[in-house]
Amino acid sequence: MITRDAAAFLEVARALAPDFGPATARAAFLVAPDGFALAAQSASDNRYMADADAFDPARAHAQHRDLHRALSQVLPTVCFAGDPATPDALFPNNVFATARVDGRPRYVVGRMRHPVRQREATRADIRGFFDDVLGYAGVDLSTQPHPCELTGALVIDRARGIGLCGLSERCDEAGARLLHAALGLRATLLFELAPGEYHTNVVLAVLAGRAALVCPRGFADPAVVAAIAALYAPHAVLLSPAEHAAFAGNAIALSEDLVWMSAGAERALTPASRAALAAAGLAVRSVELDAIEAAGGSLRCCVGEVF
Numbered sequence: 001m002i003t004r005d006a007a008a009f010l011e012v013a014r015a016l017a018p019d020f021g022p023a024t025a026r027a028a029f030l031v032a033p034d035g036f037a038l039a040a041q042s043a044s045d046n047r048y049m050a051d052a053d054a055f056d057p058a059r060a061h062a063q064h065r066d067l068h069r070a071l072s073q074v075l076p077t078v079c080f081a082g083d084p085a086t087p088d089a090l091f092p093n094n095v096f097a098t099a100r101v102d103g104r105p106r107y108v109v110g111r112m113r114h115p116v117r118q119r120e121a122t123r124a125d126i127r128g129f130f131d132d133v134l135g136y137a138g139v140d141l142s143t144q145p146h147p148c149e150l151t152g153a154l155v156i157d158r159a160r161g162i163g164l165c166g167l168s169e170r171c172d173e174a175g176a177r178l179l180h181a182a183l184g185l186r187a188t189l190l191f192e193l194a195p196g197e198y199h200t201n202v203v204l205a206v207l208a209g210r211a212a213l214v215c216p217r218g219f220a221d222p223a224v225v226a227a228i229a230a231l232y233a234p235h236a237v238l239l240s241p242a243e244h245a246a247f248a249g250n251a252i253a254l255s256e257d258l259v260w261m262s263a264g265a266e267r268a269l270t271p272a273s274r275a276a277l278a279a280a281g282l283a284v285r286s287v288e289l290d291a292i293e294a295a296g297g298s299l300r301c302c303v304g305e306v307f
Contacts, residue, residue: 002177013231016162021307025075030077031079034089036061041115042116063291064090074176075255086114086119094112094301095109095120100306105132110141113169141178141182152166152198152201152301153176154167154285157209163183167199194220212229214238214249239273248269250265260284262287263286266286266289
């Protein structure tokens with residue numbers, strides 16, 4: 001099922017058992033911020049990006065290393081070298097994603113909107129890691145014409161096998177349908193992001209299949225917010241504009257008991273939001289990423305998942 005009808009989606013999604021697969025990844029991968037700098041093409045539709053003089057490559061490298069070290073305490077985490085020709089490559093989850101479809105592992109290569117990011121999809125080392133080291137089958141969407149920026153545009157509940165896909169310049173409806181098929185999902189809800197939003201994972205996170213962080217201002221239609229909140233009730237956390245602006249929605253669960261976000265996002269959490277996460281059995285862990293956030297993304301954007 002793939003639909004724009006939030007009520008119909010909710011009815012189907014509520015009936016799906018959490019038996020699609022593991023709710024969290026078995027490993028993660030990062031790409032180092034080599035060549036960290038303002039990418040003008042990406043800045044054209046990413047309002048979260050700072051001006052060029054706010055980029056601090058040395059601080060970004062140190063923070064990225066801290067992130068690698070922290071995540072490695074929870075699950076195996078590998079880091080690929082960056083490339084100065086691809087300054088946005090530290091956000092690999094937009095370009096590479098993995099899934100198990102009918103029990104068989106596969107990796108998907110997305111089609112990026114901007115040429116500066118399309119270069120990332122050609123990396124032989126990352127493709128070779130999945131092809132030759134892990135033995136995953138590949139689905140290459142990078143050369144077809146429809147933008148589909150993987151788990152930037154598509155937030156996935158891995159336990160139920162459902163997708164929540166925000167449409168924007170970074171993912172059109174045809175691209176969303178390609179992602180739905182490539183990742184073997186049971187049901188996907190399509191919706192418009194609010195003007196000025198570029199990726200769904202900045203305004204929504206599904207955590208270990210049982211909780212959600214939702215930034216209502218990031219959605220064009222309040223009915224979509226209501227449907228998502230109903231699906232994850234009583235563990236749907238509606239974030240304030242201040243939490244939204246601090247990237248609290250750009251979070252990820254990499255184990256059953258922890259949610260990861262940037263330190264700035266954690267500082268912005270209200271006591272009510274923190275209590276709601278605790279009620280869902282999720283403690284908050286964070287890493288200082290203010291230098292990386294200058295590039296318009298935060299912790300979740302840095303993390304590629306291996307299922």
